[in-house]
Amino acid sequence: GRTLAMRAAPMKKADGATLARARLGLVTRDVASQVARGFAGGVEVTDPGDNKEAAAGDVIVKVGDMPVRTTDDLGRWLEGAAPDGEVAALVLRPDKAGGAPASHEKRNINLKLRRG
Numbered sequence: 001g002r003t004l005a006m007r008a009a010p011m012k013k014a015d016g017a018t019l020a021r022a023r024l025g026l027v028t029r030d031v032a033s034q035v036a037r038g039f040a041g042g043v044e045v046t047d048p049g050d051n052k053e054a055a056a057g058d059v060i061v062k063v064g065d066m067p068v069r070t071t072d073d074l075g076r077w078l079e080g081a082a083p084d085g086e087v088a089a090l091v092l093r094p095d096k097a098g099g100a101p102a103s104h105e106k107r108n109i110n111l112k113l114r115r116g
Contacts, residue, residue: 016075
């Protein structure tokens, strides 16, 4: 007889933006670092969905104890997060005039997690 070997294809991990939409209800995008202004990067909320404490324009720079510089960082944190509940996040919130993220106000908010 013949032996047939089969290998399962590795599962592709969901990207951070997809996980943020599924687990937090947020539409996000990466914000480039601005080294000259002391800003290491973050994830901008373009649509807060039903997460009442988040606002469009917020830049997420930390979830729990983990720094967030890209949507992939956020995705890595979300992959290990509890299926529901809340997580503390540090965001930079723009003032009415806008401006660079380095000049935004730091604000602690809670983000609601949901089952993905």
